[in-house]
Amino acid sequence: MAAQTTHMAEPLVRIARREAAPLSRKIAVRAAAILLALVVDALFIFFVTGLNPINVYVVMWGGTFSTTVRFSWAMRDLATLLCIGIALAPAFKMRFWNIGAEGQVLVGGLATALIMVYFGNSLPAPALFVAMVVGSLAAGALWGFVPAWFKSRWNTNETLFTLMMNYVATSIVACATNIMRGQASSLGTLNKATKAGWLPILFGQRYTINIIVVLALTFAMYAYLKYSKHGYEIAVVGESENTARYAGINVRRVMVRTMIISGAICGLTGFLIVAGKDQTISTTSAGGNGFTAIIVAWLAKFNTFYMALISFLLVFLERGASEIASAYSLNEYAADIITGIILFFILGSEFFINYRLIWRGHHKEVKGE
Amino acid sequence: MSSLIAWIMRAIPFGTIIMYGAMGETITEKSGNLNLGVPGIMYLGGFAGFASAYFYENNVANPNPVLSVIIALVCALVASALGGLIYAFLTISLRANQNVTGLALTTFGMGVANFFGVFILDGATYSAAPIANKAFAAKIPVLSQMGVLGQTVFSYGFLAYAAIVLAIVLHWFFNCTRAGLNLRAVGENPATADAAGINVTKYKYLATCIGAAICGVGGLYYVLDYNQGIWATTGQIEALGWLALALVIFTTWKPLNAIWGAYLFGILYWLYQFLPSLLGITVSSAMTDLVQMVPYVVTILVLIAVSMRRKKEDQPPAHLGLAYFREER
Numbered sequence: 164m165a166a167q168t169t170h171m172a173e174p175l176v177r178i179a180r181r182e183a184a185p186l187s188r189k190i191a192v193r194a195a196a197i198l199l200a201l202v203v204d205a206l207f208i209f210f211v212t213g214l215n216p217i218n219v220y221v222v223m224w225g226g227t228f229s230t231t232v233r234f235s236w237a238m239r240d241l242a243t244l245l246c247i248g249i250a251l252a253p254a255f256k257m258r259f260w261n262i263g264a265e266g267q268v269l270v271g272g273l274a275t276a277l278i279m280v281y282f283g284n285s286l287p288a289p290a291l292f293v294a295m296v297v298g299s300l301a302a303g304a305l306w307g308f309v310p311a312w313f314k315s316r317w318n319t320n321e322t323l324f325t326l327m328m329n330y331v332a333t334s335i336v337a338c339a340t341n342i343m344r345g346q347a348s349s350l351g352t353l354n355k356a357t358k359a360g361w362l363p364i365l366f367g368q369r370y371t372i373n374i375i376v377v378l379a380l381t382f383a384m385y386a387y388l389k390y391s392k393h394g395y396e397i398a399v400v401g402e403s404e405n406t407a408r409y410a411g412i413n414v415r416r417v418m419v420r421t422m423i424i425s426g427a428i429c430g431l432t433g434f435l436i437v438a439g440k441d442q443t444i445s446t447t448s449a450g451g452n453g454f455t456a457i458i459v460a461w462l463a464k465f466n467t468f469y470m471a472l473i474s475f476l477l478v479f480l481e482r483g484a485s486e487i488a489s490a491y492s493l494n495e496y497a498a499d500i501i502t503g504i505i506l507f508f509i510l511g512s513e514f515f516i517n518y519r520l521i522w523r524g525h526h527k528e529v530k531g532e
Numbered sequence: 533m534s535s536l537i538a539w540i541m542r543a544i545p546f547g548t549i550i551m552y553g554a555m556g557e558t559i560t561e562k563s564g565n566l567n568l569g570v571p572g573i574m575y576l577g578g579f580a581g582f583a584s585a586y587f588y589e590n591n592v593a594n595p596n597p598v599l600s601v602i603i604a605l606v607c608a609l610v611a612s613a614l615g616g617l618i619y620a621f622l623t624i625s626l627r628a629n630q631n632v633t634g635l636a637l638t639t640f641g642m643g644v645a646n647f648f649g650v651f652i653l654d655g656a657t658y659s660a661a662p663i664a665n666k667a668f669a670a671k672i673p674v675l676s677q678m679g680v681l682g683q684t685v686f687s688y689g690f691l692a693y694a695a696i697v698l699a700i701v702l703h704w705f706f707n708c709t710r711a712g713l714n715l716r717a718v719g720e721n722p723a724t725a726d727a728a729g730i731n732v733t734k735y736k737y738l739a740t741c742i743g744a745a746i747c748g749v750g751g752l753y754y755v756l757d758y759n760q761g762i763w764a765t766t767g768q769i770e771a772l773g774w775l776a777l778a779l780v781i782f783t784t785w786k787p788l789n790a791i792w793g794a795y796l797f798g799i800l801y802w803l804y805q806f807l808p809s810l811l812g813i814t815v816s817s818a819m820t821d822l823v824q825m826v827p828y829v830v831t832i833l834v835l836i837a838v839s840m841r842r843k844k845e846d847q848p849p850a851h852l853g854l855a856y857f858r859e860e861r
Contacts, residue, residue: 178859260631260853262568319839320848322566322631323781326774327835330828337821454635461632494650499643506636507622514626 177521184516196512197476200505207500214491222490223483237475237482239370239440242377245474246435247456249377249384249467250428253421254307255457256388256465258401259314261422263325264429265453266332267306269446271430273336274298275437276353276444280343283354296434303430304423306332311422315415329453333446340445352442361442373439380428385467397421429453462509477502539806540684543798545758548692551794552750553776555695555702558785560616560743562706563736564719564851565623568634570747571773572641573615577748578755579645580611582763583652585664585756597667604664604756605749612748613741615641620740624733627855642770649763658764665761668753689757691749695794698746702787715739719849722856732856750776775801778831784838784846800827 184192205216227237247264254261261267275295282291306328313319344350354361365371388394396417399407407414437444455477463469484498553570560567567573584607589595619637622628653659669689678686705712717725718735726732751769755761779797783789804820815823838846 178857180859262631313836313839317836317839317842319836320781322853323777324832324835326568327778327828327832330771330774331825331832334821334823334825334828337824338818341816341818341821454638457635458632461629494647496643496647496650499639500647501643503636503640503643507618507633507640510628510633510636511622511626513628518627 175523178518179521181517181519189516192512192515193509196508197505200508203508204501204504207504208497212491212493219487219491220483222487223480226483226486227479233482235368235370237478238374240478240481241471241474242370242373243432243436243440244452244456244459244478245467245471246377246380246432247429247452248459248463248470248474249380250425250432251456251460252384252463252465252467252470253388253394253397254425255460256401257397257418257421259311259418259422259425260322261307261310261325261425262322262457263306263310263328263332263426263453264456265449265451266325266329267303267426267429268433268436268449268453269329269332269336270306271299271303271433272437272444272448273332273339273433274302274430275434276343277339279353279438283357292438295438296431299430299434299437300427301430303433304427307422307424307426307429308419311419315418336444336446336448350443350445353437353444354442361438370439373435376431376435381467381471384428388465388467393417393420458506462513476505480505535806535809537680537683539799539802539810541687542802542806544684544692544795545688545753545798546801547794547796547798548688548695549750549754549758549772550776550779550797551695551699551790552691552753553747553773554779554783554790554794555698555787556743556746556748556750557777557780558743558783558787558790559702559715559746560740561780561785561852562715562719562849563739563743564722564849564854564856565620565736565740566630566634566853567616567619567637567740567743568631568777569615569619569637569641569744570634570776571770572638573612573744573747574751574754574773574776575641575645575769576615576751577608577612577745578751578769579649579763580748581605581608581752582661582664582755582761583607583648585661585761586652586659586763589661589663595663597663600661600664601667604668604752608748608752609745612751613745615748616741616744617737619744620737623855624736624740627857630853630855638770638773645769652763658762660763661756661761664756668757668761689753691753691757696791699787699791706787716849719851722851723858726856726858732858736856747773747776775827778828781838781848782831782834784834785848797827800830 201220205220208214208216208219225233227233247268250267251261251264275298278291278295278298282294286294310319310321310324310328313324314321340350363372365375388397396407396412399410399412400414400417404414407417433448436448441448456474459470459473459477462473480502481498484501485495487493488495488497553574556573557567557570581604585600585604588600588603615637618640619633622633623630668691671688672686706716707713714725714730715735717728718730718732718739722732725735750772754769754772755763775797779790779793782797783793801824803826804815804823807823808815808820
């Protein structure tokens with residue numbers, strides 16, 4: 164009894180960090196989170212619309228899997244989202260919050276579009292494609308370089324800087340499309356007659372090249388982060404800048420270099436969107452993917468293969484929700500709610516992977532008696 | 533002259549929207565939480581305020597304007613505080629990453645507002661709450677008739693003046709009250725604050741939820757006053773939310789600066805429309821697109837200047853964006 168009274172001050176529940184949870188636990192916790200989120204979404208669907216949630220989910224499944232065309236659309240969207248996620252991975256691993264992917268994609272797309280329009284008829288196709296790729300990489304890299312340079316010199320807050328750069332990019336794109344469209348009400352398809360600068364159709368599918376490029380990047384970025392010297396430097400800078408300095412790593416250079424890479428890949432995504440998907444450019448070309456990709460990159464803990472999985476989940480939800488919208492004459496914003504709820508649950512579930520709760524009286528004695 | 537007056541009369545209500553957003557976010561950030569969910573929260577507040585006023589007007593025989601103001605305000609405050617609570621629970625209790633959670637909240641808030649908004653629209657392109665709008669946008673009776681001064685200073689709805697009062701109250705709160713100083717301590721160094729006996733979790737929760745509620749008033753003001761009480765499925769609140777985040781940086785986390793900063797942003801935002809007519813020149817529409825980046829460029833310049841000058845009192849809260857785990861000190 165005496166022992167119990169001394170334990171009275173112990174809190175009801177304590178939290179302790181869990182060192183390296185086993186893979187089985189990680190999978191179980193995440194699966195449980197998604198399942199719970201789907202239950203919450205089902206309740207939401209039922210109480211708001213009165214529809215049978217099971218039927219709704221079946222329709223949702225059809226959004227991606229019902230026809231090959233739908234599936235290829237889903238793959239196209241997956242490629243876009245994943246490509247931006249890949250671009251963000253090195254920056255986030257360095258703990259550099261690049262919230263500016265949206266803008267970096269836009270300027271990359273704009274560079275591509277400008278080259279398509281103004282050199283589409285004068286350059287031969289291979290040179291044109293090279294120019295488009297180089298232009299998009301350079302534009303994206305510039306957009307990544309600016310905040311990184313200021314961060315490396317004066318420690319300027321990069322989260323807010325990159326966020327603001329998005330809007331600078333948006334208004335530049337608005338201005339450029341305004342000039343390009345002339346008197347027309349909208350820009351329309353670029354080089355519609357000549358198809359100059361359009362990525363060719365491979366294997367009977369329009370988006371094959373996009374998918375192949377992103378697949379290659381998935382492997383390349385994984386290897387870059389895991390096996391290259393650069394990747395190691397990024398990891399050390401991300402863990403502790405002081406440690407990196409002590410180890411003789413030039414933190415400033417790593418920071419600027421990594422952001423140039425990050426921005427350049429975002430720019431390349433812009434190229435893929437303009438040349439391989441839309442064949443036009445507008446202020447909404449990135450379509451919020453720049454922000455969604457931040458969530459993708461973070462949840463995947465910078466592992467590009469997990470990113471592919473999470474991107475697929477999100478694209479599946481998005482397409483499914485627009486399918487629900489047309490089938491039940493609801494609206495597409497349902498996708499945002501469903502996605503939001505699932506993200507909340509996945510984000511929250513990380514806690515149960517990284518920490519464990521120790522309830523009062525249930526803790527194991529660590530020290531030997 | 534008349535276009536200058538029109539410019540000011542456009543800039544001040546615009547500034548008021550982002551001033552609420554910025555003040556709410558300042559409270560949140562003072563506790564060390566960087567909530568990127570401001571656009572989503574403003575959507576939640578704006579929609580809840582509009583929807584409640586709309587239903588009240590359409591279901592009551594003789595709707596009372598004062599009551600409709602109270603109902604709309606309470607609903608907006610509660611809805612946006614709930615949005616803040618989601619963020620607070622995930623980032624403070626479950627220690628999720630702040631940036632990612634905030635962005636998810638933006639997606640969610642926009643989704644909720646627009647999804648239910650479509651039900652209210654019910655096929656129409658917009659729906660309106662005229663009585664609430666009239667009450668929210670009511671000018672000061674006598675003073676607003678006093679010529680130019682009346683037009684530019686006294687012709688706004690009561691929330692525009694409430695924002696100024698709130699900014700002064702917040703300044704006093706942050707600098708002269710124990711709770712305000714404690715809150716700042718939490719944002720600067722939660723470990724020290726914890727050791728000094730401040731309940732870090734409580735302060736963070738309260739700051740995030742109250743901050744979110746104030747952000748929500750910005751959304752409410754947008755819909756029921758600035759936008760003439762009209763709800764349409766629009767993306768403009770999102771842009772305003774990001775602008776509010778920019779304003780927080782611009783003010784260097786000081787509520788008093790938010791007063792003039794917000795109006796300056798309003799002036800800059802409407803620059804593209806009023807400056808050409810004021811100077812008597814015509815500007816191509818492509819140039820007006822370009823001019824719209826000015827508020828963001830100004831914010832970037834302020835951000836750079838603040839980081840270069842390294843003045844202690846202009847810096848963001850030292851622990852901004854970082855979670856605090858007592859066990860990991």
